[in-house]
Amino acid sequence: MHTPQAAQANDLRTLETPVLVLDRQKMNINITRMRGQLARLGVAFRPHVKTSKSIDVARHTLGAETGPITVSTLKEAEYFAGFGFTDIVYAVGITPNKFQHVFDLRARGVALTVVLDSVGMAHALAAYAAERDVSLDVMIEIDCDGHRSGVQPGSGELLPIAQRLAAGKLMLKGVITHAGNSYSCKSTEEIAAMSRQERDAAVSCAQSLRQHGFPCPEVSVGSTPTAYFADDLAGVTEVRAGVFVFGDLVMGGLGVVQPQDIAVSVLTSVVGHQRKKGWTIVDAGWMAMSRDRGTSRQRVDQGYGVVCNLDGEILEDIVMVDANQEHGVIAHRSGDPRKSPDFPVGTLLRILPNHACATCAQHDRYHVVDGGGLAVNAVWPRFRGW
Amino acid sequence: MHTPQAAQANDLRTLETPVLVLDRQKMNINITRMRGQLARLGVAFRPHVKTSKSIDVARHTLGAETGPITVSTLKEAEYFAGFGFTDIVYAVGITPNKFQHVFDLRARGVALTVVLDSVGMAHALAAYAAERDVSLDVMIEIDCDGHRSGVQPGSGELLPIAQRLAAGKLMLKGVITHAGNSYSCKSTEEIAAMSRQERDAAVSCAQSLRQHGFPCPEVSVGSTPTAYFADDLAGVTEVRAGVFVFGDLVMGGLGVVQPQDIAVSVLTSVVGHQRKKGWTIVDAGWMAMSRDRGTSRQRVDQGYGVVCNLDGEILEDIVMVDANQEHGVIAHRSGDPRKSPDFPVGTLLRILPNHACATCAQHDRYHVVDGGGLAVNAVWPRFRGW
Numbered sequence: 001m002h003t004p005q006a007a008q009a010n011d012l013r014t015l016e017t018p019v020l021v022l023d024r025q026k027m028n029i030n031i032t033r034m035r036g037q038l039a040r041l042g043v044a045f046r047p048h049v050k051t052s053k054s055i056d057v058a059r060h061t062l063g064a065e066t067g068p069i070t071v072s073t074l075k076e077a078e079y080f081a082g083f084g085f086t087d088i089v090y091a092v093g094i095t096p097n098k099f100q101h102v103f104d105l106r107a108r109g110v111a112l113t114v115v116l117d118s119v120g121m122a123h124a125l126a127a128y129a130a131e132r133d134v135s136l137d138v139m140i141e142i143d144c145d146g147h148r149s150g151v152q153p154g155s156g157e158l159l160p161i162a163q164r165l166a167a168g169k170l171m172l173k174g175v176i177t178h179a180g181n182s183y184s185c186k187s188t189e190e191i192a193a194m195s196r197q198e199r200d201a202a203v204s205c206a207q208s209l210r211q212h213g214f215p216c217p218e219v220s221v222g223s224t225p226t227a228y229f230a231d232d233l234a235g236v237t238e239v240r241a242g243v244f245v246f247g248d249l250v251m252g253g254l255g256v257v258q259p260q261d262i263a264v265s266v267l268t269s270v271v272g273h274q275r276k277k278g279w280t281i282v283d284a285g286w287m288a289m290s291r292d293r294g295t296s297r298q299r300v301d302q303g304y305g306v307v308c309n310l311d312g313e314i315l316e317d318i319v320m321v322d323a324n325q326e327h328g329v330i331a332h333r334s335g336d337p338r339k340s341p342d343f344p345v346g347t348l349l350r351i352l353p354n355h356a357c358a359t360c361a362q363h364d365r366y367h368v369v370d371g372g373g374l375a376v377n378a379v380w381p382r383f384r385g386w
Numbered sequence: 387m388h389t390p391q392a393a394q395a396n397d398l399r400t401l402e403t404p405v406l407v408l409d410r411q412k413m414n415i416n417i418t419r420m421r422g423q424l425a426r427l428g429v430a431f432r433p434h435v436k437t438s439k440s441i442d443v444a445r446h447t448l449g450a451e452t453g454p455i456t457v458s459t460l461k462e463a464e465y466f467a468g469f470g471f472t473d474i475v476y477a478v479g480i481t482p483n484k485f486q487h488v489f490d491l492r493a494r495g496v497a498l499t500v501v502l503d504s505v506g507m508a509h510a511l512a513a514y515a516a517e518r519d520v521s522l523d524v525m526i527e528i529d530c531d532g533h534r535s536g537v538q539p540g541s542g543e544l545l546p547i548a549q550r551l552a553a554g555k556l557m558l559k560g561v562i563t564h565a566g567n568s569y570s571c572k573s574t575e576e577i578a579a580m581s582r583q584e585r586d587a588a589v590s591c592a593q594s595l596r597q598h599g600f601p602c603p604e605v606s607v608g609s610t611p612t613a614y615f616a617d618d619l620a621g622v623t624e625v626r627a628g629v630f631v632f633g634d635l636v637m638g639g640l641g642v643v644q645p646q647d648i649a650v651s652v653l654t655s656v657v658g659h660q661r662k663k664g665w666t667i668v669d670a671g672w673m674a675m676s677r678d679r680g681t682s683r684q685r686v687d688q689g690y691g692v693v694c695n696l697d698g699e700i701l702e703d704i705v706m707v708d709a710n711q712e713h714g715v716i717a718h719r720s721g722d723p724r725k726s727p728d729f730p731v732g733t734l735l736r737i738l739p740n741h742a743c744a745t746c747a748q749h750d751r752y753h754v755v756d757g758g759g760l761a762v763n764a765v766w767p768r769f770r771g772w
Contacts (some may be wrong), residue, residue: 291677
């Protein structure tokens with residue numbers, strides 16, 4: 001199912017730190033859980049590959065060589081197109097300086113769908129397409145929760161966009177929304193309510209479009225929290241989710257995953273100590289962890305990450321309390337130096353990230369282990385940029 | 387002086403956003419200012435290349451093809467060694483899983499110096515070197531401000547480390563410190579005081595070592611703020627500084643640079659609007675800006691960055707107030723929608739970063755312009771990772 005890799009002679013103890021570690025067994029459990037949930041709900045799955053940016057992870061996620069995916073950059077679209085993926089939704093609002101690139105991808109046989117949320121952009125794109133006598137699938141973005149982009153349901157902006165698309169050569173493929181505020185929910189009940197709100201916003205807009213004679217075959221929703229806590233997605237045709245594949249501490253704080261299910265960690269070495277302060281200094285700083293501090297807004301602030309031993313077992317209440325570019329500071333959550341464990345210099349530790357998308361983006365490959373083992377059974381490349 | 391590049395036919399208006407833009411003219415002014423300051427102080431310059439990770443920027447900084455540099459990763463050491471650099475200080479505490487790589491670089495003719503701050507690490511390194519009958523230059527890290535790593539001056543830890551090095555095959559090259567807390571100073575007077583504290587910590591430790599018969603030729607200090615506000619570096623032999631080359635909003639908040647001197651920005655396009663909220667949505671999110679929010683701890687919080695027009699002119703009080711992975715939210719600082727400018731979809735803007743090291747690390751090349759012009763006169767690659 002995944003790209004064959006030459007067997008690696010090394011294990012985690014032979015690598016130069018810091019490096020990114022992926023526990024394939026945990027990842028597969030996360031994938032099985034999400035696919036089971038979506039099968040139960042009876043909706044199609046269009047995983048977001050922005051979290052992993054890896055052909056190997058995408059194939060595991062889909063359980064197939066190719067399939068429908070969501071991307072956040074045209075570079076992701078290019079990369080996956082190179083592996084034969086043709087059904088791609090580019091879920092960030094299109095801009096004029098990307099029009100030609102999109103049409104180039106279409107000309108190469110990639111059924112790329114773009115997203116927009118204004119008459120102005122619909123007009124610009126339609127004019128560009130008409131000049132070149134080409135067509136394109138477009139989804140209208142809906143704002144379901146005031147989080148970011150999108151047309152407000154019931155605001156009167158929806159139909160003029162659909163009309164402008166229809167007047168041009170552009171095909172209205174459907175509506176798309178993302179309940180980004182689900183990341184800020186305080187309980188699983190709130191997430192379940194957010195899931196209904198996300199569904200209702202998208203479905204009501206699709207119905208409005210259809211009532212006015214516009215075909216609107218697709219109704220696309222999704223985020224990892226709302227996907228897991230949805231109980232009924234009637235009217236929705238597909239779900240997008242990305243971060244579920246690895247999980248992270250923000251998802252842990254939401255109750256969406258358990259910390260021990262988090263599949264990615266950063267392997268680091270102990271450089272030294274400031275014993276009076278109870279600090280252990282390690283060689284993973286914010287360059288290896290990212291500056292993401294998503295848990296700082298949650299009930300339990302996990303600093304720059306939760307510390308595990310080399311086997312990946314969580315060390316209770318030991319966190320990365322601060323980070324410089326290539327230095328991390330590890331201490332007991334309480335700040336009490338007497339509670340800090342004594343890690344000799346050179347000790348290897350693994351740090352669970354606040355936000356898997358951000359931490360993985362700092363690395364160019366995954367060192368793949370299985371089920372807590374130390375053997376590196378594969379090295380999967382990942383990419384980044386635009 | 388810099389790597390010759392083929393002339394680019396494009397200008398900033400032809401690029402797919404987001405991209406990183408470097409104003410070479412501003413960079414050169416920053417470099418001239420720092421070199422002038424260090425010449426006035428009579429100390430050698432060992433620029434830190436971790437900010438730019440670019441051969442082109444390093445050569446501009448040194449005004450020469452090669453020269454003494456500071457690195458934060460062995461990948462930086464490898465990269466610059468490949469361009470003929472031989473005088474390199476690796477300023478992050480060494481760890482055992484990097485010993486062999488360090489000796490490999492030495493065997494290839496790179497005078498690489500490593501840093502440590504404990505008897506334990508000195509012992510491990512000395513044992514490794516003795517087994518292989520090789521030597522290495524080592525600097526002892528001094529903690530001048532309680533910020534991070536290093537031996538406390540006067541703590542009694544210094545001499546045992548020097549003794550352990552001398553008993554092995556390791557050469558004590560000197561002492562090294564970094565006043566990281568200078569980034570948190572509230573006034574330029576505080577920075578000047580921090581500069582004296584940084585100098586005194588390093589010089590006193592060097593004197594102590596010499597009094598006990600250990601040669602300690604080098605006394606290395608540095609940070610951009612303390613370098614700029616130092617008035618007397620008697621006893622110091624070299625200064626390291628990195629972020630000065632570009633400047634950023636954190637340095638702006640410290641009064642170390644003026645915002646209009648910041649040489650790097652992220653070019654972005656307007657995707658859409660949430661007009662009732664006064665939001666403009668752009669296609670540069672935290673993936674393009676980084677999650678660094680260094681100004682959140684300063685007097686003026688600049689959000690994810692200060693917004694400029696395409697020509698690089700700062701738009702008063704317009705900042706990136708929030709960021710998702712590939713979306714940024716731009717608004718008036720006050721949050722008042724009536725004060726938000728109306729940028730049509732497709733408008734190009736440039737965002738100044740909180741922290742140049744973090745933002746540049748999200749990109750793999752610099753699009754080089756000169757003095758506010760839109761022509762891209764060079765594309766300089768940069769690298770990352772370990």
